Every structure is written in structure tokens, then in C-alpha cells.
Amino acid sequence: MLERFYQIVDSPDWLTRLCPQGLRLAQLRIKDKSHGDLESLTSRALQIARAHQCTLVINDHWQTAIELGAEWVHLGQEDLDVADVKAIRKAGLKLGISTHTEAELDRAQAHDPDYIALGPIFPARGKQVDYAPQGLDRIAQWKTRISCPLVAIGGIRLEQAAEIYTAGADSICVITDVLADADPEARCRAWLQASSQ
Template identity: 55%
Template sequence: MKSAQRFYPIFNSSDWLERLLPQGIKLAQLRIKHTDQPLLRAEIRRSLQLARQYGTALVINDHWQLALEEGAEWLHLGQEDIEEADVTAIRKSGIRLGISTHSHAELDTALSYQPDYLALGPVYPTQTKQMPWDPQGLERVSEWKQRIGNTPLCAIGGISLERAPGVFAAGADLIAVVSDITAAVNPAERVQDWLTLVNAAPPSEGLTHEH
């Protein structure tokens, strides 16, 4: 994994990508929750074009069918999503897969799919979306990393630039960031601060491109 790929911002529109990918982001996620199919397809298509233009690995959240149809290289699924998805078709396509986990049972389920990375959250309290789970804390980050070995671990939930060094030290290979960027007074400047931080962080296992 390139150092810059340890920073994993999540955006809800292609407009955010157009605005911030030029800052040097090399890994990002497009997470759109509405289900208007024509609009979704247009957003995914435009986002993938922007990602290719700037050499960014773009992960599509949830919408696996559109991701496959539009030629995405990365996909992220939650536990409920993966139950409904055609994992055989996903794997046959060669797309790389990340899966969310929030409990030991979910971790066991996720590992059975041999994901390309695992996400654990929320590490800290978050206001980004309603969460039925208590904050996981740094000890859980360390526990997850010990259990999953070489599978890259993504920490998510309430993580700010100031908290990031402790999260990396606990074992996270990459950190997903939402409001710390999009709610910042100067998002572009905040992105630069993150890139400076991850470039100085110790090396990690990295994202694998193998199944």
C-alpha cells in the first residue's frame, strides 16, 4: 500500500471527488444512500472517471450491481448487503472487496468471504449515521488486527486527524474518514494535513490485490 492509501476518505457525491482528488487522495469511497438508479449510475460513472483521471483507487459502497456494470475495481459491503449480494458474481468479476464488521460474529462472517480488507467501527462515537453499536475503542482495533493477520484493517467512526496516530498505533492499516474532511472549515487543507500524517506513519500490511 502506498502511504497515501492509508488515508481513506468517504464522500457522498462526485462533486466532492472533483473538488478534493486533485489534492493527492489515492484511495476514496463513494457512499450514496439514495436509490434513484439513473442518478446513482451517473454518479458512479462520473466518480470512476475522476478516479482514473487522478490515479485514485475508488471504492463503491453497497451498489454492487452498478459497480460491476460500470467497471469499478473496488467494492465495499456491509453485513446486510453481503447477505443479499451475489458474492459469486462479485468474485468472478475480479472486483476487490471490503466488508464492514462490528462484532465477533460479523468478523467470522466477513472472514468467510476472504475479503481484501476488513473495516471495524465505530472506533469512537460518531454522528455521521445512527449506530446500534457502542464505540469499539482502540483495544478492539488491536484485537481485530491480531485475529485477521495479513488482511488489511480499516478503522472507521469518529476518527479525527488528532486521533489518527493512536489508531494506527493500535494496528489499523488504514483509516476511513468522513466528517473530519467534509465538515472541515477548509477541506482541501485538511486533506493535506492527513496526507502529511500518513506519509510519516510506520508502514503497514497494505491493501492486497490478490484473492
């Protein structure tokens, strides 16, 4: 069963801070690093996560995930163009896939993912995205069409958590709402409390 709160981080240092707060599901999203740096950072992140019984999902870098014995990988639609999903499955990894449109949902489902992410639910705060906000109704629609857990992501604040869970999301994934907070540890704890109700 997927945890109800899901945090994306860009460094193992965040796991050092947030895992002790009780974080049990995180994604490591590292961009623009050499292979050596990527391998080193991913290895360290896996060590920290495992020490805290936190499930770590590796974003994009499926070969590194396989090499280091990770349990999960997350692919965006553009990553599906180049990823070897058969190799990912043969290695025993679980798979999450991003979706934004009906066509992308159909494509994702063809890979029998372990979760499907839908976003952005609200206007994204942390990065430029090419898709309009999906809104709560789309969560409910997606939920009726899939058999795996549904992850809501994009522009979400803690104060919106209850309505997103009510709409049908199994898990809520955030970046900015915790990492840009004045007290990320406290914000993470508040998310964990909200997601346990």
C-alpha cells in the same frame, strides 16, 4: 497495498475537490437515488478518480460496480445478505467488508475480503449507529485475527490518527472530519501528511 488514508464521499463533486489534494483512496457512498442517477454519478466518480490515480470503492451497489467496470466494492453486513459475492469475485472486483462484532468478523472472513473495516472506533459524528464505540484495544485484537488490511472508521479526528495507526490500523477512513471542516481541502492534505509518517 491499501492507502493509509481513506475518505468516504457522497458525490463525485467531492472527488473533484479532494483528488487534486493527493487523495488516493475514496469510497462513493450514495443513498436514495434512482438507478439512472446512481449509474450516472458512479460513472462520473470513476472517471474523476481514474484521472487522478485514486482508487474508488463503490459502497453497496455491487451490480452498478460490475456494470461500470469498477475495481472495488464495499459491503456492510446487511448488504452481505443480498449481494452475490461470487458474481463480485467473478467480475474481478476487490471486496471490503464492515464489521462491528465477533460474529460479523467471522462472517466477513468467510468471504476472504481484501480489507476488513472495524467501527465505530469512537462515537460516530456523521450518522446514527447501532454499535458502541470499539476503542483502540479492539483494533489491536482484530489485527491479530485477520490476514488482510484493517481499516478503522467512525468518529475519528485527525488528532487521533497516530494512536490509531499505532494500535494496528493499516488505514483510517473518515467522513465528517474532512467533509464538515471549514476547509476540507486543507484538512484532506493534513490527513495525507499524517498518514505518510
